[in-house]
């Protein structure tokens with residue numbers, strides 16, 4: 001159908017003609033013409049909201065997205081091969097979650113199948129998300145059902161997600177960019193989307209009714225425990241506190257009410273809807289077989305029910321203390337002012353429960369410091385280190401939060417504890433926190449705020465108590481300014497900030513060298529180093545920090561004869577770039593020292609000028625002078 005025909009059909013429908021379109025499409029076209037005054041002859045580009053607005057929408061929807069995530073991923077895996085993309089829109093029609101093949105990114109963006117795209121009817125005309133918001137029903141808007149000619153290649157199927165109070169919270173949509181197939185082929189898609197929504201609503205109800213009795217219902221006993229059709233929650237006084245959409249329909253049908261009026265359902269006594277007392281309802285637990293858990297609804301129908309008792313909160317784990325502080329703190333570094341200062345801070349901060357943010361270039365010893373903090377803290381639980389940059393983005397949430405049994409394909413049948421729970425009673429070290437995906441940041445924030453962790457695909461949060469130490473070699477403050485790191489999470493993590501200097505700025509390099517020689521000594525044989533090799537190490541800049549030094553000593557330890565490291569055993573780049581501090585002599589006044597003296601003399605003792613000529617900063621210059629035993633000229 002061409003553009004002109006499409007416009008003509010909409011106009012005819014607007015005037016009351018029947019062109020054979022589904023009623024749901026006809027009603028939407030009329031809303032577009034009459035209520036929103038849209039012109040079918042004027043094609044509109046897809047609307048994508050600004051980053052700032054998108055962030056606001058995503059923050060508001062984050063609770064739902066968190067609960068829906070495993071369901072969304074599962075649905076996407078089922079449909080991705082048929083080239084569907086998946087959109088979760090909030091109740092304003094703004095896409096807050098998107099799963100699609102990144103290889104056709106540009107076309108999807110143009111078509112509005114993208115994060116931040118706005119699919120409300122007033123903005124986009126008849127479309128699946130918009131019509132779903134307007135009607136509250138699952139539906140398909142296929143190709144020329146769309147009002148706007150821009151969207152007519154698309155085939156979209158959407159279902160509404162209701163919150164536990166019966167209000168529309170979001171819309172789940174799967175869309176095909178172009179589709180040669182007939183509209184009826186989307187019936188299957190609608191079924192898939194609707195069953196995903198049912199599971200999401202159930203998970204949401206479970207998460208929100210931890211202290212209430214939950215009743216799940218199914219028409220057949222076989223599905224009762226695995227895929228119930230409806231669920232409601234009931235408080236200790238027997239009043240309805242929440243429901244899934246299926247639950248709302250069931251309650252409304254029981255009394256001949258309209259499910260669109262949830263205020264007639266929420267807060268009402270459950271016994272108004274069922275021919276059973278509260279005690280009888282609470283006894284429908286797994287203790288009896290599903291087929292024996294039959295219950296009569298007031299409209300005369302019979303259902304099977306499953307009662308889930310309110311969950312008790314787990315008692316908080318006392319964080320016991322142990323000692324180990326003095327020894328641990330001495331491993332921080334040598335006795336030089338900067339490190340002594342750091343040591344003082346660590347001693348004071350470690351026993352508190354304040355979250356600590358460690359800053360420092362890569363390899364400066366952030367994890368080493370985090371372990372020291374843990375040992376000095378006296379926490380009895382484990383130290384669990386997580387490198388957020390090393391875990392693939394798709395796995396980060398299940399690694400951190402764990403997952404419930406059967407949460408996704410490939411998951412262990414009995415589920416798995418996440419790293420956060422492993423750290424219960426101890427310290428969770430989040431390395432490279434700046435690489436944590438945005439969605440994971442939101443979930444982490446929630447764990448820190450509530451002290452509870454909800455496994456992926458799970459509905460029962462578990463209490464956890466741990467100390468968080470995080471680290472990043474990137475500036476989190478800059479990331480917050482750029483909108484890639486959550487500001488609220490940033491403020492939660494950086495209650496105390498400790499900075500580790502680059503190795504080139506550490507005056508305790510000789511101390512570190514000695515510790516690493518001890519570390520790499522082979523059993524029973526002390527590892528030593530010749531003066532020349534030592535000087536070479538002391539005058540090298542160590543851009544890779546303590547890690548590079550550690551690796552260099554490990555390398556030399558493997559090469560050296562009779563436990564003595566000579567210059568020839570050091571890695572080539574160290575010998576090449578160390579400025580020949582000392583040829584193989586025992587003379588501490590090597591060529592490097594002579595060079596420095598010469599430059600200083602040429603600059604009439606002006607250290608800043610000498611540093612400038614050598615292309616190093618003044619602090620480094622002073623440090624080199626100290627190392628090489630050169631006094632400051634007067």
Ligand SMILES: Nc1ncnc2c1ncn2[C@@H]1O[C@H](COP(=O)(O)OP(=O)(O)OP(=O)(O)O)[C@@H](O)[C@H]1O
Pocket residue numbers: 331332333360361362363364365366367368369431473512515516546547550
């Ligand atoms: N004070 C120290 N004493 C002895 N060894 C140290 C010290 N600091 C760091 N190291 C060693 O240096 C190496 C690198 O340290 P660590 O892994 O803690 O650095 P990092 O800053 O966390 O690195 P990245 O930013 O790459 O995660 C480790 O092998 C560690 O044992």
